[in-house]
Amino acid sequence: MSGGRRSVCILRSLRRTARLSAVALRRAVPGHEGGSEERDTARRVLLGVGTLGVALIAADHVFNEKRFFKAAQMGNIQEIRRQIDAAKANQDRRNRKGSDEGVVDYRHPLGWTALMVAAANDQPDAVEELLRLGAKPDLQEKYAGATAAAGPAGMHPLEALQRREEEFCSSMNARASFLGWTALHYAALADSAGAARALLEGGADPTARDHAGRRALQYARDASPTRDLLTQHARRWEEAAAAAAAEERRRFPLEQRLRRHIVGQRAAIETVAAAVRRKENGWADDDHPLVFLFLGSSGIGKTELAKQLARYMHRDDPAAFIRLDMSEYQEKHEVAKLIGAPPGYVGHEEGGQLTRALSRRADAVVLFDEVDKAHPDVLTVLLQLFDEGRLTDGKGKLIECKNAIFVMTSNLAADEIAQHGLGLRREADARAARRARPALAPDAPDTAAPPAPSAPPAHLAAPPAAPPATDDDELVEISRHFKDNVVRPILKRHFGRDEFLGRINEIVYFLPFSRQELLTLVNMELSRWAEKAKAKHSVDLQWEGGVLGALADGYDVHYGARSIKHEVERRVVNQIALAAERGALGRGCGVLLTARAGRLSLAVRRPHAADYTPLDLAAL
Template sequence: MSIFRRSVKYVLVLRRSARLAGVVARRVHGMGAGGDPGSEYRTKARRLMLGAGSLGLALLAADLAFNEKRFFKAAKIGNVDEIRAQIEASAGKGELDAENTSVNRRHALGWTALMIAAANDQPSAVRELLRLGARHDVQERYAGASASASSAGLHPLEVLQRREDEFCPTMNARASFLGWTALHYAALADSAGSAKALLESGADPTARDHAGRRALHYARDPSPTRDLIITHTRRWEEAAAAAAAEERRRFPLEQRLKQYIVGQQAAIEAVAAAVRRKENGWADDEHPLVFLFLGSSGIGKTELAKQLARYMHRDDPAAFIRLDMSEYQEKHEVAKLIGAPPGYVGHEEGGQLTRALARRADAVVLFDEVDKAHPDVLTVLLQLFDEGRLTDGKGKLIECKNAIFVMTSNLAADEIAQYGLKLRREAETRSAQRVGLVPPTSAASGDDAAQTPEAEESLEVSRLFKDTVVRPILKRHFGRDEFLGRINEIVYFLPFSRQELLTLVNLELKRWADKAFARHSVELRWEGGVLGALADGYDVHYGARSIKHEVERRVVNQIALAAERGALARGCGVLLSERGGRVTLAVRRPPSADYTPLDLAAA
């Protein structure tokens, strides 16, 4: 019903009220003529007329204003006229964005009108809400009666009652529906009309809820709704695969990894080649892809796994699962990984790994410091790597053949580091022989030297070193050939070259320069010799972390001390210089353009 029709309706109501008040007034006036005081009755008549008019106006104003309860009720029962009227009543309020408009307004407990209509099998209401601007990608915030009651400050019984009365009486009000979209509800309600309207408006059938499940997971089998969702899911997946293939063609994995990983060219190439085989169907589809990253601490192993997940799944946080295996050193902690068996404490919670894989079965899973895990944990991992599936504590089978598993370890780190340094020296010697020069040992002369390094020779670990040095160490620790046999690639991370160290120092100084400007309005600059002085603090056993600590110790400490002594204020500039292997500070105070050296050693 439009606002105009409602206005006409209540004008008629007012006219009837006024007519009735007039009749009463005439009768009262007649009674007054019979000898009673007429003025008293006329006053009552006027009051009656005024009350009737006020009531009519109040009814009209209330009906023309947006009423959230009536709006949600209309969505539940499929009253399209009421939905349209409520949206028209809210027009002109000037909502700022699509998330805050009345059609996308959230109930106090987390759902929207579009979700209500889909859950109650009201296709006409779904279509009308979509036409009025309802967003099909909005996710549910209802987390079950207990959690929602706690966040809303209500009693759980009240939440249960409101969920049944104001949302849908046929759905389990105690369960969590976090992350559900309207399409999830249409699938569960087996509402083919609602699902069709949502899908034709652009709803994503591959969207996952908080548990990692798509709408298809909740559809009945068989049913027209399920067939419809399957058809659209295939289209979305084909389009996504084509877009991903085109993006990878234009922006290969190696290019992405080199943006975030300093050096480690051989490691990047090995990982990219294996992933490319898997993605293009040139690998064993019955087994997941398994890597073992070996090398010193702080050399890029964990960062490479993170960037691999970002590249494969476009920054989806659920697609990267990291487990610190130092937390699984005891036999009983296997239950923490896959879940406790029935009858034991924590059975309902499930395991850390199984819960995460249930949400994203194609995730990149990092087992950090796998050499510290208990042998029983390794047995679980062997099943995972060998069969591409895992049974949790509840007996549920989780298929994860499309996952990528990365293990990191410091085993043989010293041997790999020494071997890498030997390869570096040999490469430098060959380079010097090619150009007829002695390899340089001094630091780069400026910032540009660290930013534009010359192409270096890719170092390759020999088969002899792998078989005679590294493999015996791995076999002695893990104690089983079948575990090592399920690893597709053992990737070696070698120590940084001199040029890579200068790049690391430069990146770390830039990071601190950004912080100094953002937090303290201090401009930080440095001369080229500073890079070499700080690079000398590199420790092959701690990798890039040793560079980070060196910058903090020799640069950040001095800046903090200068600020504490009042020599450095907001708006100042700091210039780092190298003098005899020491890093010194000079400060520029505005409006001066000159830097004044600071002697922080003086009391």
């Protein structure tokens, strides 16, 4: 029944009630005679009737959650419109408080929307109407099964189970998790070609994945119009996405992206970018995944390069970066933790950490951190993975992952690489000094000394987007002789098998930082603390150029950028924290760092003061 017809029926009922009340009033007070008590009784009767009528009319124009979702379930378009109009008229705060979803996207307490209900129950007309009214086609389901959904909603699991069956769809398993599903997933499972077509024409993404990493197409029935429709639109989306990605790569190459986030390591970045470019443009072996081994000291940028590669390849999708700490796989039996326990063992149903993640995103970037610490049996599993691009989990399910990129990091030969890299840096500095010195007369003695690196500006408000590239970076490359005669024997002695090393596409070497790169790292670390001091304590932190060189002297080649981080904390943050604790530094103050003969000092400027005052922490 429409809202207008219901209002007419209510008004007719009120008229009949009023006539009956008037007759009863005349009979109770004939000839309008009687005392004040009878007249008061009559007034109360009429007042009650009027109040009841107003309440009934008001109730008909208040948003009703159950009616709204039942209308979507039954395809009652008029009721859908009436409930949405009522919600807008009453400014339904329950829906919009703390959420950017509109009235039409009001969520059921257990997590679904009306658009999902309509799609799951094969109601294409209701789907079209909800989309016309502004429903978002790609909102994701929050229902993760009756037990998981009942707690946040304040229900008993049995109540959640009952409401899911009654208010969503009785033909779908209410005990299962539908986390991350979109309305298109439900249309595919319900084999509703009409609902799927309406959603796709309304802008739904056929490549969207649920929490398990599956697209709507994977839930469609074989040889059905719904499957054909989803396949056709998915192909169009993939082609458009590939064209957009190719254009973005042309305008914003991978090297440029990586240099914005990683200091130095020019040779490593170019090696990785070249291999990825081959894969992206179809000039790689399609039967094998891409495999890297990153070698170098701790804190040199190996893990960060893998993270940024995943962000570039998959547009910041968190599921597309899988990180496994291989120090957790040092025992033989922990192979089961990687691929899943075999049938009959504890944890068989849970699957393995790697296989679960790859089943969601078979094209992910997978990082095996500190792979040299893993048990040899774990390396045997990885050998199969790298060689065939496939993996069989504990349940016997085959996972194809030829499009994945595997990155291993290791500290093997780190000392040898660091010492060799320092020697290459010295040679590069000497070459740069010879190019930079002024031309001398033929008989003039060669007395020019390498110039000291120039100090950067006194203070930068934010870290530079990318450290400047110099010609010297290109000259600092590991020689083939060093790779074959120093590094490879160490790798072979540890891994014990040539076939494992043979499946690695590129061994990437990370070298110690140059002096200019160290100054950039110190500046970035100080800028990070300056932002934190401003946000948390309203303290303005600045520094002179000599501070960067003094802190860069604390660099330890074995700990990389972490040594710079610790040096800043020890020599700068500790002093600032002590000054604040002793009352010499408060909110609104300014702090200036200065360096004299390698020693750092603090000067404080009080609020509204013009000059900085040197601070003697020992005297506080």
